[in-house]
Amino acid sequence: MSEQLSKTYDPQAVESGLYDMWEQKGLFRPQPGKKQETFSITMPPPNVTGKLHMGHALDTVAQDALIRYKRMKGFETIWVPGMDHAGIATQSVVEKQVAKEEKKRRQDFSREQFLEKIWAWKNEYGGAILSQLKALGASCDWDNFLFTMDDHANKAVKHCFVKLYNSGLIYQSDYIVNWDPKLQSAISDAEVEHKEIKGAFYHIKYPVKDSDQMLEIATTRPETMLGDTAVAVNPEDERFKHLVGKTAIIPLCNREVPIIADTYVDLEVGTGCLKVTPGHDFNDFEIGRRHKLPIIKILSKDGRLNEECGKYHGLTVDKGRKAVLEDLKGLELLVKVEKHTHQVGHGDRSKAIIEPMVSKQWFLNVNEMASEATEAVRDDRMRFYPKGWENTLFSWLDNPRDWCISRQLWWGHQIPVYYCDQCQHQWAAEDRPENCPKCQSDQLTQDPDVLDTWFSSGLWPMTTLGWPDPQMMKEKGFERFFPTSVLVTGFDIIFFWVARMMMMSLKMEKQVPFDKIYIHAIVNDKHGKKMSKSSNNGIDPMEIIEQYGADAMRFTLAAGSGYNRNLNLDPQRIGGYRNFINKIWNAFRFIHPFLEQADSTLPKLSELDHHERWILTEFNQTAKVVNHAMDEFRFDDACSAIYAFVYNKFCSWFIELSKGVLHEGSPAETQRRATVLKFTFRKVIALLHPMTPFITENLWSHLKSDDERELIIQDFPEFDANLDFPEDGQQMNHMVEVITAIRNLRASVDIKPKEEITVQLFSDSAKMSEYLKAQQINFYQLAKVDQLIVSDKSVSRPKKSLMAATDQVEIFIPLEGVIDLDQQIARMKKELAKVEGELGRHQKKLANKNFADNAPNEVIAEVRAKADAAQKKLAAINQALLLFGV
């Protein structure tokens, strides 16, 4: 007890060492608790290339708060951390590095060589984010850490793939996909972002063979005409009906193509004639299928025009477009150019313009899996918080398109499909086979593609718990922890990730992957703008932690998190909550010297005094609110309840009221008060621990007894009916009201804080009078009232005084000759008007027959009570005004 406590809270000093202590003592590991229930969370694995940003911080804080809450409640908890190999992102980083340092391209290396480079990079630079999670206080179980490219994860992926392959859900097909020319890989629909681009409609004439007629088509992508294999019109279109079945000639390449009729063509749009490019347009691909049109690919992997394009071969799409237009102009086939803005797909990673392109890819048929997932949400086996997000999920799952799962990358899980070079047999296998099962040849080739990163992510909640290895599942407690309790994530990956986990888990294990899904807000800057490098409005969590401490940042994020979808973060708020942490710190400094006098248990309840019963009651209410809020993921409500209790109850009143007792009370009183202070404060920091683990654990070390363990595994406070004293609560509220009124009166005439005053109170209630008399000493401490006279209302009131009234008590401060009478009268008249207004409203309501007939009884009673109180107040003020001669 002899150590010096700094006057202000110093986050660096307070927080340091605690994380290592928790970890070294194994407190993050699952431990059976008193509840006999489990609570598990799988951490959304951050990218190996990632740095902590505010979004992660919020995600982490929400999860950690839940885990700590449940751990303290006595659940056996596990929070499994991991890291994602982030196929595209990581490969790009290393490609850039190699380009810079060695002036080489990926293709200059063998696959094995390049993968070695990526692993080397990963081991050296990857995972910086993990230590940042620790700085935040994330109490995850590092012993169960998993990297998505670890052997075990790889086995899980292969196991799943083979199962799906053998059941026929995974198939290979020449299909039109989103091709990212920068990555030179296919990407899935979900990875395409549509952005508005200013382009143009080019109207082009196609000659009709053996005629002088021309068909006018409109397109935003004229260069794709080099791949046209038909022109389509609507079968009902009178303008073109007679041309159906004839042949059109594609200019520039002079290809003869059929003119076909297809209902897809809209009579109203464009010219009514549609050029059909099955190789490079999603709709045209479908039309092509219906009409068995040939497919001509005009682009190479890097997005340039290929050898099909004759003289345009080698040009980029952009240059090709210009050249094509130039030539059309020369042939007088370019009719007009209209400005037009339209949506163009971009790769969400590479930002490159996506080219629809036919290529051979692997697909997962998700039809059935999607409806299984939908059903599981509809019948409440999984529940979204807030519930509204399930619509977002449904909108996607309700019209599923097969998922393109192959990527033409090296970094990732290589597709476990093998080809026999001898007999062309193709099959999938979990372990690399030695021989072809058909012809026994040992000349085998594995499919070169890797799987979409989200394929492995989709298995994540299972993989991290040992699936599908029976031994490992046993060790990691799959039985106990799966389905996981809650998934905490942002709405931006509902499609990418949440939906995929649902599908995979239901397919593989016939179980949902999690019971609840808490979707938290996206963190923006204080004006609601997305934080981004280009706007330069990002707030770096690590800088905040350095400046204000992890606890202040955590509390800020938690206080801003409920069912909202945006959290607009104002750094000033963090400062405000840092002050709150400081408040806690100083409350402790106040209690600190008295700890030695405190007992370790509360005295008999009958011995507690009024204020002690009151603070225990208030704490009880707070604990109730916090528990409820935490169960519903209302971190905002939990935080504000604690915040209000600490400031408005514990510090402002209980500590203030305790000063007299502690300094001037009898030894027994002092000891009792010290005991209650300690008892309550211990509870408060326990209640706060999920939000602000560092300072609370630090303070706990001063407050715990020798045989008690760390706060992180202490009981979480809950409502305790034995410590609930409603009557004391009500009385105390009256006293607070009276004291506030006195302070108010003092302020109104600038009575200096140090100046002592006399106050006369009048009340009709004997009980109230008695109570107020008993509180006399507190009036001195809280409002510098050195003389308090309490009388019943038969006693005449002092003249020319400061006067105020509550519904039960009249308050007079006699200051004859000192006060400005007119000023006081004006103040009282203002108050009078306010109360009159209130009363009028209530009376009007009560007089309304419809109200009396229809409103519920309790509402009527409430209004009547309010009217009553207003009436009494009004009478008191009126009477006082009479005394003033008004």
Place this chain on the structure above:
RNA sequence: GGGCGUAUAGCUCAGCUGGGAGAGCGCUACCCUUACAAGGUAGAUGUCGGCGGUUCGAUCCCGUCUACGCCCACCA
């Protein structure tokens, strides 16, 4: 084009199943009161986006308009 969401104090946001509005920050005044000036006490501020409707009563429910977000979508 469809869908979702948001409009409440100067700023950022709460407001539970309808009974007449709250918090934090900021602001004003006065205080270095022996836990804390990262503090204390007191205070000011709102046609609860507009217009209709339901109801005894609407910030809350319904309709509609306006503004701003976000998501989805193949209008060539």
